[in-house]
Amino acid sequence: MKINLKRGSSEISKGEMFILLTEEETKKIRSSPKHPHQKEFASRITNGQFSGEEEQRATLHLRDLRLHTFGLGKEKELSKETLRKTASLIADYCLCLRIPDINILLNIPKISPKDSAEAILDGILLGSYRFDKYKEKDEKIVKLKSVTFHTTSKEKNIEESLRNSEITCNAANYVRDLQTENADVATPLYLEKHAREIAKKYRLKIKVLDEKELKKIGAGLILAVAKGSRYPPRMIILEYNGNPKSKDKTAIVGKGITFDSGGLNIKPTGHMETMKEDMSGSAVCLGTIKAAAELKLKSNLIAVLSSAENAIGSASYKPGDVVTSLSGKTVEIGNTDAEGRLVLADALTYIEKNLKPARIIDIATLTGAVIIALGDYTAGMCGTDKETMKKLFRSGESTYERVWELPLHKEYISEVKSDIADMNNINYSRKAGAIMGAAFLSKFVENTPWVHIDIAGTSWLDNGPRYYYQKGATGYGVRLLIDFLKNN
Numbered sequence: 072m073k074i075n076l077k078r079g080s081s082e083i084s085k086g087e088m089f090i091l092l093t094e095e096e097t098k099k100i101r102s103s104p105k106h107p108h109q110k111e112f113a114s115r116i117t118n119g120q121f122s123g124e125e126e127q128r129a130t131l132h133l134r135d136l137r138l139h140t141f142g143l144g145k146e147k148e149l150s151k152e153t154l155r156k157t158a159s160l161i162a163d164y165c166l167c168l169r170i171p172d173i174n175i176l177l178n179i180p181k182i183s184p185k186d187s188a189e190a191i192l193d194g195i196l197l198g199s200y201r202f203d204k205y206k207e208k209d210e211k212i213v214k215l216k217s218v219t220f221h222t223t224s225k226e227k228n229i230e231e232s233l234r235n236s237e238i239t240c241n242a243a244n245y246v247r248d249l250q251t252e253n254a255d256v257a258t259p260l261y262l263e264k265h266a267r268e269i270a271k272k273y274r275l276k277i278k279v280l281d282e283k284e285l286k287k288i289g290a291g292l293i294l295a296v297a298k299g300s301r302y303p304p305r306m307i308i309l310e311y312n313g314n315p316k317s318k319d320k321t322a323i324v325g326k327g328i329t330f331d332s333g334g335l336n337i338k339p340t341g342h343m344e345t346m347k348e349d350m351s352g353s354a355v356c357l358g359t360i361k362a363a364a365e366l367k368l369k370s371n372l373i374a375v376l377s378s379a380e381n382a383i384g385s386a387s388y389k390p391g392d393v394v395t396s397l398s399g400k401t402v403e404i405g406n407t408d409a410e411g412r413l414v415l416a417d418a419l420t421y422i423e424k425n426l427k428p429a430r431i432i433d434i435a436t437l438t439g440a441v442i443i444a445l446g447d448y449t450a451g452m453c454g455t456d457k458e459t460m461k462k463l464f465r466s467g468e469s470t471y472e473r474v475w476e477l478p479l480h481k482e483y484i485s486e487v488k489s490d491i492a493d494m495n496n497i498n499y500s501r502k503a504g505a506i507m508g509a510a511f512l513s514k515f516v517e518n519t520p521w522v523h524i525d526i527a528g529t530s531w532l533d534n535g536p537r538y539y540y541q542k543g544a545t546g547y548g549v550r551l552l553i554d555f556l557k558n559n
């Protein structure tokens with residue numbers, strides 16, 4: 072999609088023009104219309120048809136021009152999220168009516184043109200995403216071709232925010248493609264292939280540990296999870312150095328279970344159907360480093376994808392097994408369905424020992440329990456790095472990829488124990504499931520400030536569409552992490 076910015080006059084005489092109006096602005100236009108278009112609007116569209124309420128829409132036909140007004144609601148409730156949502160309604164409308172080229176007037180009260188441009192483009196790009204790879208040709212959607220923003224504002228950075236939005240949302244949509252792809256296509260090797268392509272394109276350092284190397288270094292946990300699968304596991308490490316002068320670097324690490332059957336503790340029907348998305352954390356790490364490199368962010372970032380398939384067969388790892396991790400600690404397998412924490416544990420050890428980042432953020436579809444706690448609106452967050460959690464919270468509020476801290480008191484950590492090994496991967500009670508996942512992980516980070524983000528609820532919508540999300544993959548995490556990296 073082509074994205075343009077036209078400065079100066081905002082008048083056009085042909086095509087499709089979209090105007091976003093608050094209730095207050097709509098009232099003003101009705102009581103004292105200034106431009107000819109406003110007079111036509113006031114005389115032809117009644118208050119009942121359009122008063123500026125959220126989700127309202129009206130169209131005025133003016134010779135070769137169609138003016139579409141979309142309601143923003145009350146000014147005092149207006150936020151960037153209102154703009155994203157409203158823009159996604161515009162995207163839906165255009166896809167539905169096969170309108171390929173659109174113009175948007177950038178003149179939003181209270182929010183600067185730079186911020187409103189970014190939020191509106193977020194809504195258009197995320198909102199026009201559809202996964203139609205497996206649809207028949209004539210059922211494929213007709214994509215939007217261009218969006219042109221019109222503004223009379225002299226604010227300098229509007230171009231930059233449009234670029235920001237374009238790169239970040241395209242990366243989020245790339246993540247959605249990876250999440251949605253069949254599990255027998257999107258295997259650990261497929262993630263490796265994608266990582267290599269990204270490394271080549273953006274000149275990133277890449278290192279891939281295959282099963283032989285994982286065996287050599289003793290990464291027993293990821294190998295155990297992968298045992299039952301025909302696809303070998305991979306630990307993929309990408310590095311982007313946007314600020315070579317600085318020693319500070321952030322490591323992000325993602326759970327990359329390309330299908331989670333539960334293993335021998337098999338998942339029941341109703342819980343397995345979406346498990347191709349259990350690699351969302353890895354996909355988010357890939358999308359984030361891609362966007363960071365494309366945006367040329369001035370920060371140093373390491374992205375680690377810890378990827379395996381949790382399959383069932385006579386070769387699968389078994390409940391009751393004791394496995395030695397990369398850290399040397401032994402883990403009793405209480406449940407083969409708690410596999411995410413296992414592949415992440417070895418990755419955390421590897422990162423801390425070999426890469427020495429200033430902080431580690433892991434992102435994972437780790438527990439069903441976080442869905443019970445927070446639903447699909449907010450991700451769970453736990454960890455030892457208060458400073459990073461504060462910043463992630465703020466980035467979450469700004470991008471609306473929100474995170475909420477759950478406590479990680481030492482009492483929870485003390486429950487991670489086993490009679491026959493150093494620890495168990497579950498605690499045989501259903502209490503505090505999301506925190507117990509984090510408590511297990513905490514045992515594999517010795518000194519590095521660390522944050523864990525559980526996206527089991529937010530990575531995938533069972534019920535959709537919801538504004539700029541369709542039913543299914545959301546790409547949740549890319550916009551959050553990019554905003555964090557920009558402000559860190």
Ligand code: BES
Binds near residue numbers: 349
């Ligand atoms: N991949 C699942 C968590 C999940 C559930 C992600 C629903 C997305 C949607 C994870 O591996 C899992 O199965 N966790 C178990 C842990 C339990 C056995 C301690 C769970 O949450 O039930």
Ligand code: ZN
Binds near residue numbers: 331333409
């Ligand atoms: Zn599982």
Ligand code: ZN
Binds near residue numbers: 408411437
């Ligand atoms: Zn899982």
